[in-house]
Each structure stands twice: as structure tokens, then as C-alpha cells.
Amino acid sequence: MEPLDLEQIISALRAGELRTAARLISRIENNDPELLPLLKKLYLLGGNTQVVGITGPPGAGKSTLVNQLVSSYRQNDKRVAVLAVDPSSPFSGGAILGDRVRMSRHDADPGVFIRSMASRGSLGGLANAAADTISLLDIMGWDLIIVETVGVGQNELEIMRHADTVVLIQTPESGDAVQAVKAGVLEIGDIFAVNKADHHDADKLAAAIADMVASKGLVEGWIPEVIKTEAVSGKGIDELMTHIGAHQNFLKDSTPAVRARNLQKVRFRVLDICKQNATRKLLEGQYASDIEPKLSAVVDRESDPYTVAAELID
């Protein structure tokens, strides 16, 4: 692999060279260690584009809603990048990345960049790959970056920490209001969208979420909005855009709440990198062969997992 010419890559990205961007994202996904100098540089240059995370249960209408959202931003002459994450099979490691099916009307539009990403196993890396891809899209100068992921599993939810604005989609069909309220995921939403709002239980669910949001209080200086959407028809999408814009304005003010939020974001980012580095170190090369007899001893109950772990990391 030839050494990276950082200046050249960055000007290619700024000029919107798709192949350069697309190939770099693949290398990011493959944890290519050669990219490190570029990724550091991208971080320093980044932070210019609002990142909107969209999550919710399978079948909630995320891709359909993103499709409508992209259309609306395009009508306002905004250029949009979408990173769509779908789960990998834990058995084969393969994946079917199908988010483009709902967004195919934007395929040929030079003002839209849609990239699919598989979650690839549970050993970390997804959150980092997503964060680095966001940095790369940021430098390309899109007006908005949307990150879409299924809201199941820690792995997928961790990505939402890299978003500036999190839109949580719920649907009336997914159990009663108690289901919505008890789920911890509700705590991550900056905006709540009750999708499939033509359903007869939509008002009930919206009211339950609004109650929960109100009881949380104004801790972070932002009261999450609860809106109703119909992703198929596009109803409520403009309102969603308005709230996304309002949240961006909220983040622009350097209040202590916003600062705390950004610190928390970076804290997780650093921890994610630590986790990934440690995992890589422990599972590869010399470490990997050293660890085998120790694992064997743990199986035979001659040693314990705590002792082995302490030997690996003090």
C-alpha cells in the first residue's frame, strides 16, 4: 500500500470525488491501520455539518422516512449524505443491506450520497467506522449528514452517540404505551417521531411519549418535540425538518449544556477507540497465541478469567 498523500486526498474529497470517498469508506470499514494519519486530520478539520441520527425498531419506517426527508432537503437545495447501517448475520458474517430500495429515487442525484454499511460482528469497530465515515462525509461539504440504524442491539445504538441530533421513530403497532416508556432507548431521542400516524392508536402513543418527555424535565436545555409523521405520504416531514433545524440552532449556542453534551460525545469516542485497540491487540498476533494456554487453564478451572484478564491489561 502506497503512503497516503493527505493533502491530495483531502482536496479530492473536497472536490466531491466519489470513488476516492467510496474507497476510503471501505478501508475505514476494514480497519485499515494505514488510514490513521488521515483520520486524525479529518477529525481536526471536521465538525462543520449537522449529523442527524435516525433510529427505531425494525419496520418502523426509517428508510421510508429518510427517503422523504432527503426529498424535502433537496427541494430546499440542500445536499445530503446518508449512512445507512444494517445488521450483519451473526452466523455467516454476511448481510443484506437493503436501505437503498426505499431511496432509489435519489440514486442518480449528484446532490445525494447514500452509503450502506454492515454492522459486522460485536467486537466493536462499528461505532468507530461510523464516526470516521461521518468525518469523511463532513469534509466533503454536504449540508446535512443522516445516519440511519436499526434501534436494536447495543452495537447499533452506540452509533447514535456520534449524531448531533437523534430522531427516534416509534410506531403505534409496537405494543402499548408502556413498552415505549419502559424502553431505555427513549432517553436518547432529541426529537420523537410517531410514524404511521394514520393508525388509530397514534395519538395515544404520542401522548404517552410526550408525558414521559415532560416528566424528564429540562435537564439538558432542550425539550424534545413529539411529532406525528406518515413516511409513506410525506405528512409531517416538513415539521420534522423544522425541529431538526431548531435543534441545530440549540447546539450552536455554546451553553454549558451543549458543552457537556459534546464532552460526553468525545468521551465515548475515545473509549470506543480504546476498546477497539485493546480487542485488536488481544486477538491478533503474539497475544493471540500467548493467550491460548491461559484460556485452556481457565476451561480446566486451574485459572480464572479475572487473573488472565489482569495479565493482559493491568
Next chain:
Amino acid sequence: MNDSANPQSGKIRCLLGMLGTDVHSKGIRTLAQLLRDAGIEVIYIGEHNTVPGMVRSIIVEDADVVGLSFLSSNYLDYCEQLRDEMRDAGASDTPVMVGGIIHQEDYEALGALGVSGIFGPGSTTQDVLDFLQQATGKTLN
């Protein structure tokens, strides 16, 4: 189980889709599942794609290989349009395979257009997997 900690294990990314008005998607959906079960990352774009839209998707997704399914008779036209558009976009190095109802007498013409994998009736999953590994230079574990 996959070894996602290994940075060298670059997955095969295969874009699967259909062009034009052909709606017979049972075959390509079945293939998508079979490829997923073999450890391949399938970027599934479904039916009703346009040639420019598909080519831009191939580039943006950095697909290692593209698979098209045809159950309509106009596959030669579409393959020619696709290869032309890929060439104009600088993406002609991405291998293309076709499957579905592909007639023996068209194999040569498809080959001349730069279609390097042809899987007509009677092809096995293993045939496709062998082709994917050979065409992409990546191995399945």
C-alpha cells in the same frame, strides 16, 4: 462465526439489482439470501433501477462486483447500456454478472460487452460463489 477483529478480512461487497420494468424479483432475492449466508455483504437495490442510478450506486457503495437478474428478453440492450455508462463513469473495472433467463446463444455477445459471469438456468450457488471469489480476488472464510 465471523472474525470481525481481523482487519485483513475485507468482505466481498456485491451489489444486486434489476433494471427497467422487470419485476420478477424472486430469483434475485433468493440469491441475496444465499450470498448473505455465504458471508457476503449484499447491497440490495431491488427492481426498477435506471442505468445511471445503478452506476452511481456501484461507485458510491464501492461494490466489488455487480449482479443483475433478467427474466425479460431485453438483457443485451440493458447490459450494453450499463457497460457504456460504467465506462463513461470510470467504473468499467467492476465485474458484472447476470442471471435469470439467459439464452445460450447470447453468451458470446454478453461476454463481448464485458459481462464476465453468466448464470442461466441450472447454475448452482457454488458456481456463483466460485465466480465471486475469482472475480474479486477476495476469499470467503
